Amino acid sequence: MPGSHIRLGIDLGGTKTEIAALDPQGRELLRRRVATPAGDYRATIATVAALVRDAERGLGTTGTVGIGTPGSISRASGLLRGSNSVCLNGQAIRRDLEAALAREVRIANDANCFALSEAVDGAAQGAAVVFGVILGTGVGGGLVVHGRVIEGRNAIAGEWGHNPLPWPEAAERPGPRCYCGLTGCIETWLSGPAVERECREATGAALAAPAVVARAAAGDADCEAALVRYEERLARALAHVVNIVDPDAIVLGGGMSNVERLYANVPGLWGRWVFSDRVDTRLLRNVHGDSSGVRGAALLWDEG
Ligand SMILES: [Zn+2]
DSSP states (O other): OOOSSOEEEEEEOSSEEEEEEEOTTSOEEEEEEEEOOTTOHHHHHHHHHHHHHHHHHHHTSOOEEEEEESSEEOTTTOOEESOSSGGGTTSOHHHHHHHHHTSOEEEEEHHHHHHHHHHHHSTTTTOSEEEEEEESSSEEEEEEETTEEOOOTTSOTTOOTTSBOSSOOGGGSSOOBOTTSOBSBTHHHHSHHHHHHHHHHHHSOOOOHHHHHHHHHTTOHHHHHHHHHHHHHHHHHHHHHHHHTOOSEEEEESGGGGOTHHHHHGGGTGGGTSSSSOOOOEEEEOSSGGGHHHHHHHHGGGOO
16 A cells, blocks of 8 residues: 655665655655765764755655665664674664664665565565565575565564575585575575676686676577576575465566576476476566665555
8 A cells, every 4th residue: 555655765785875765656756876885884874864864855855764774683682683784783773773863764674675666566566475586796585475574583584595505416515605604505506696606617717697698698608507507506496485485476686687588497497396286486577676675665664
């Protein structure tokens, strides 16, 4: 249900911080992006507060503030944890932002914001159960049921990127070390940097993920093999989700979601691991692209 007020959404990432304002009909009124002051927590809080104040000055009104960021706020301590922007970890980010902005602030995991945005009026609009996946520098997931983010008892629902790659082959054990302290996490196989590592190990060439995709399309056998392995691993990782949650739709976001062949190839593979005679789950490319983070953060105030 659309709200009756201006909703400000902020996507607080490791390298950039973006703000957007949505009117009551969900139309975007304003958008601005600045560099995140990397490694400086106080400056990060000040940056977010300044973006909100500037936006409200420009709009001539105040709004609600929702923020999406990697990691999640511990229910036990109230402190952020699990962020790859490590200067935010262990900080009372909600309390500090609420003090800086003199109002209540809603904060959610960035993958949850992505899933919410795509479930409300994006690729999975109308689907009851939506699993949103970010395949970017990091890998994360978010679960939305009937238009609401499922946070979970420990506020980690959908945190699928740090589960191990399921049904591993011998050569995939124990898997690469992950920043989280474990090895073989899904993130270490399905992130953009993982594709680059696979290709580097096979060819010695340092190629960015889009170049790997372009070379595969041009007939490069090593790059093609790296993408075939990527698709098979993504199929396994998503089959795991289907077996537990069985969502109506899975929406992909992040840089790797731009790889068009995933949408044709992965659903052709995942049936091998899904415990069902057929798989009707839809695998969808996001509609809102890079806007999903700010839109989903703004929509946190539609949840009642
Ligand atoms: Zn991990």
